[in-house]
Amino acid sequence: MAAEGTMPARVMGWISREPVDWDAVYAEHLPRIYNFFRYRCGNVADAEDLTSTTFEKAWRGRDRYRRDKGAFSTWLFTIARNTAVDHYRARAPVVPLDEAALVATLAATPEDTTATRSDAARLAVLLRTLSDRERDLIALKYGAEMSNRDIAGATGLTESNVGTILHRAVQALRERW
């Protein structure tokens, strides 16, 4: 972690109020946030909408943050994760009919559907079978490409707990693939 992301910088933030390079932040984090939502929601349209919402919230609140890369990333993903929670809270917990059918089929004969669906569509459907927390962690790991340690920092879980949950989630995906 860079020095800027360490505690003296955070606690003694009054010492430094350096501006954030938003162009660099946008270029670096847009793909990570977008892919986080791809794994969290499954479809491109929702991922784009929620990515937009996340960056708009961050942009509006940008005066509150320093050029503090580690903390900045954590802050941005906190916004993204809260945005995802709000998104699901606002929606009825329904699965589109075709996906519901695929889920049912997958449970019975996974090999039959492999040929009819791309890996991406198949993974999107299977992710819906995971718990909310498992999916959150899978999205941080494989969408945002965060390390288990960073995920632990972002979620408040221990690193070993993150590893355990991810292992179980991947195992479940493996069994249903």
Place this chain on the structure above:
Amino acid sequence: MAPEPNLDALRGTPDSEFAERLRVRLRQQPMGRTRPARGMLAKLAAGVAVAAGIGFALTIPTVRAKANSFLALFREVSFVAVPVGPGQVLERTAGIDIPNLIGDRVQVIEQNAPVAVVSPDAASASAGFRVEMPRVLPEGTVLTQITASGRNVVRVTADTTRLRQLLDALGLRDVEIPEAIDGETAMITVKPMVRTEFAQGDRRAVMMQGPIPEVLMPAGIDLAQLGEIGLRMMGLPAPEAREFAKKVDWKTTLVVPVPPTATRFRQVLVGSSPGVAIEGPIIDPETKVERGNWNLLLWSNGGRVYGIRSTLRFNDVLAMANSLQ
């Protein structure tokens, strides 16, 4: 053998038109006016409180105090460094939006924006105290900017429910929260401070100086207990936090957390005043290669607090601090 799931299958590059549209839309949006209670002052108030070890424990004194009876803290201060272990509680605060959690319990009474000034004399006039400047600067080091901040005052109102939420989020479910203080208030006054910035090539140093912040808390509270809770929030185990809290004079002590990434921390003397120095490596986040060192020096003298955060060599920073006049 069962086929392996393609876990990378959903990852892709955002559509370039979408990315550009969003970029343009963001640029057209003004910066949102942060609600005062959630702004920098709220963060500052929270930061000061946490660093002081009284933190959110402002909301949990053991005794309901009389509303018109206050205890003034920090007429003089000393800094004490406390190491924070890897994976311990304080690190988890990075994922918690503290201003959002307690922001509406922090009321800005007075707020003054910092202003750039052209000289130390102008800074002295603006801040209301004589600004000290280093007589000794490392070779090639130049003064780049002086800023004077105004007086800022916030009032923090106790909310035991919010405190419980915060402690739960930190995994500190064993900390008891007395309900008696719910609704009590504390005042934090940050007097004008002056920030001077220096550059030596691509190295930087930022020095802050100003009167010690005033903290008025309801009288009759158990500061050691509050300090203990603050230390727990910093990640100390319960027995250590309790023992340490009993030994510290919380009316005059500011606790500085030392991160696990720091390579060194120690007590130092600046002139005849004790201070705390923390040093650590700057690691390039992309290459993971060390590209220098950072250091932080904090001390107090004559009713003022001083801090220098820099990427200069530490000995040069100490020499600067010792040459202030």
